[in-house]
Amino acid sequence: MEKDSDRYVHSLLRSIEDGLQWGSVSQWSSYDFDKLRDLIYERTNVVISSNTLKRVWGRIKYDSRPSETTLNTLAQFHGFTDFREYKNSIREEGDSTEKEEGLEKRSRLNWFPFKSRPSIIFASGAIFMLVTLVVLSYTASEEKLNPDDFYFTSRKVTRGLPNSVVFEYRAQNAPSDAKIEIQQSWDRSKRQTVSRTDTVATSIYYDPGYFNAKLVVDGQVVKEHGILIPSEGWKAKLESSEGSAYFKDASVTGSGKVAIDSVLFKENGMDKNNPDLRTAYRYVDDFKDLRANDLIIETEFRNTTDSDQNQCQHSSVTLLMEGEVIKVPFSKLGCISELELLHPDRNISGKKYDFSKFGVDFSNWVQLSLVIKKDMLTIRINDNKALELPMNGRMNKVHGLICRFTGTGEVKSLVLKNSNRSYLEWPPLPLGETLPMSGH
Numbered sequence: 001m002e003k004d005s006d007r008y009v010h011s012l013l014r015s016i017e018d019g020l021q022w023g024s025v026s027q028w029s030s031y032d033f034d035k036l037r038d039l040i041y042e043r044t045n046v047v048i049s050s051n052t053l054k055r056v057w058g059r060i061k062y063d064s065r066p067s068e069t070t071l072n073t074l075a076q077f078h079g080f081t082d083f084r085e086y087k088n089s090i091r092e093e094g095d096s097t098e099k100e101e102g103l104e105k106r107s108r109l110n111w112f113p114f115k116s117r118p119s120i121i122f123a124s125g126a127i128f129m130l131v132t133l134v135v136l137s138y139t140a141s142e143e144k145l146n147p148d149d150f151y152f153t154s155r156k157v158t159r160g161l162p163n164s165v166v167f168e169y170r171a172q173n174a175p176s177d178a179k180i181e182i183q184q185s186w187d188r189s190k191r192q193t194v195s196r197t198d199t200v201a202t203s204i205y206y207d208p209g210y211f212n213a214k215l216v217v218d219g220q221v222v223k224e225h226g227i228l229i230p231s232e233g234w235k236a237k238l239e240s241s242e243g244s245a246y247f248k249d250a251s252v253t254g255s256g257k258v259a260i261d262s263v264l265f266k267e268n269g270m271d272k273n274n275p276d277l278r279t280a281y282r283y284v285d286d287f288k289d290l291r292a293n294d295l296i297i298e299t300e301f302r303n304t305t306d307s308d309q310n311q312c313q314h315s316s317v318t319l320l321m322e323g324e325v326i327k328v329p330f331s332k333l334g335c336i337s338e339l340e341l342l343h344p345d346r347n348i349s350g351k352k353y354d355f356s357k358f359g360v361d362f363s364n365w366v367q368l369s370l371v372i373k374k375d376m377l378t379i380r381i382n383d384n385k386a387l388e389l390p391m392n393g394r395m396n397k398v399h400g401l402i403c404r405f406t407g408t409g410e411v412k413s414l415v416l417k418n419s420n421r422s423y424l425e426w427p428p429l430p431l432g433e434t435l436p437m438s439g440h
Contacts, residue, residue, distance in 0.1 A: 305407025333359030
């Protein structure tokens with residue numbers, strides 16, 4: 001029985017590996033396990049430490065079976081409710097395979113009598129074609145759900161965070177046996193099954209951001225819209241195997257920079273030296289007509305983790321746009337092979353690209369400039385051009401920035417503007433002063 005259970009565990013791990021497409025797990029680096037930890041948290045809101053993931057995948061010797069909580073979380077990450085549902089899905093696939101093999105065997109055994117009875121072959125073929133046409137036409141009609149037959153809207157119940165969102169929907173026009181779901185963000189695993197005859201459902205959001213909410217009927221998205229959860233200034237977050245802690249603007253900006261001091265760590269029972277610690281600073285707002293076709297972002301930041309405890313000091317700055325993101329990665333120079341830049345049209349891996357210009361010395365403030373003009377994104381680091389990428393006509397609204405650090409980090413300044421005006425200057429300038437327009 002234990003071996004049978006282990007089979008399902010190994011199957012789940014292989015399925016996750018196939019989905020990630022990161023190559024053989026034997027070649028995964030510590031950064032890969034850190035990255036997987038982050039992905040799991042983003043999809044499930046549960047932290048599995050990097051060391052636990054290494055034990056589960058056999059990279060650290062550990063004789064015990066993974067805990068039920070770990071297996072349930074991994075199954076949720078893979079799109080299932082829990083590990084039991086994953087096992088049941090494997091059993092169902094196995095049953096189907098056995099049935100197919102049985103039918104194939106029976107077909108081989110019954111083939112000989114048909115040799116001398118061509119009329120039966122012709123009749124069987126005609127029936128098969130007729131059934132196929134009926135099934136295909138029925139499937140096609142099912143897929144053509146008319147979005148106009150459905151209604152989907154939402155409203156936030158308060159300002160600030162956490163924030164519950166009330167979804168109102170109408171799905172009575174769906175087939176009576178249809179599966180109706182509400183997806184609260186880009187993450188398919190965060191789908192909530194709702195009743196076809198009900199009209200209200202709710203979800204809770206802990207982090208600020210721009211989210212694509214969707215009404216899904218039998219896997220087809222019939223309605224979707226954006227939900228903007230502002231941060232109301234800076235919103236800081238600590239995450240580790242010990243849990244999570246959130247901080248409002250006033251708690252982290254008193255020193256003239258965005259930073260979480262030792263007192264806040266102590267008050268929230270968080271260990272500043274935890275190897276699984278991650279820090280995120282979000283500034284999210286409705287910047288009205290600030291769009292991705294004319295944009296200048298300037299920020300200064302640094303990773304403040306002791307390099308002896310966090311050798312690579314991985315960090316990133318993510319631009320939040322309406323429905324899309326651009327994530328710019330950083331690390332110490334020796335770790336650039338592990339970097340990955342996210343762009344709406346492509347992901348660029350450090351395994352196949354020279355990210356030397358993104359390897360930085362965090363003992364000094366890192367200056368980052370993102371400029372989008374004439375349909376081209378220019379990334380400048382410490383006033384040196386690092387990369388240019390086409391934007392292909394994008395005019396998405398811009399909603400802010402996320403600065404992430406493995407370990408701890410600080411943000412010294414942030415400016416969001418276009419060629420006509422400034423939308424955000426942090427820290428605020430003294431009354432009467434204005435920033436000079438960028439010459440980039």
